[in-house]
Amino acid sequence: MAVFPGGQSCELHTTDGVRLAAVHLDGPDSARPLAVVVAHGFTQSTTRPGTRAVLEALAAHAGVVGIDFRGHGASAGRSTVGHHEVLDLEAAVAYARDLGYSDVVTCGWSMGGSIVLRHAALHGGVDAVVSVSAVSRWFYRDTKPMRRVHWAIETRLGRLVAQRALRTRISSEGWPNDAPPEAPIEVIGRIAPTPVLIVHGDRDHYFPVEHPQALYDAANEPKELWLIEGFAHAENAAGPELLDRLGRHLPELVARGRRAASRS
Secondary structure, three states: OOOOEEEEEEEEEEOOOOOEEEEEEEEOOOOEEEEEEEOOOOOOOOOOHHHHHHHHHHHHHOOEEEEEEOEEEEOOOOOOOOHHHHHHHHHHHHHHHHHOOEEEEEEEOHHHHHHHHHHHOOOOOOOEEEOOOOOOOOOOOOOOHHHHHHHHHOOHHHHHHHHHHHHHOOOOOOOOOOOOOOOOOHHHHHHOOOOOOOOOOOOOOOOOOOOHHHHHOOOOOOOOOOEEEEOOOOOHHHHHHHHHHHHHHHHHHHHHHHHHHOOO
16 A cells, blocks of 8 residues: 555554555654544545545544455455444544553544444444544435445446446345344444534535435434535545644544533
């Protein structure tokens, strides 16, 4: 994988035996109190321009750990499109703790935004969660881009195109019909008292604003909702102003979680 200026590349391993490519960027504070673990979107990786911009921008505010999810970039395995990727995120959070960070925030984009919500609800162990451009419920096909995504996931030709054109290797097994993974809206209420920030654009062409509103309504305090005017979808649409705003807000999110925990 490409080396970031001042970054350190490494390999992580999940509890189900998948090898992951990861990168660590030091933050501005050598005492390392705060790290953000970045969870990229579907077909992204730490070497893609959009995700790379996120990693580098957030490193101005905190230490950063980025991973390539299974089936993406330089990682092994095949993508399960948000199901088993919670194990990938758990490995990245553990790595951040091993590096000495006392506070760890997960920040997910699109598919990664769903993963950080499921991870916080099912595994815990983080100090705040930021979910950007995430879907609220599974099998959403009401926009043209999402119909293309389902074609890529559910058909043999689509998976071949994704592998050759986008370096994304998708599992052909799919989700069990009788027991699909928990949707973000079904589990977000379990995350409290860990704070949750939902970020979404009013020009998102994948998921309209009903999705962030539904997630916010299902979450428990402490929670925030940022509806960003003019913002489209995920990493590729995130400009420097939004990334700087997110980075500056991380300490306040962590502090809010401490206050909520002290009251519970």
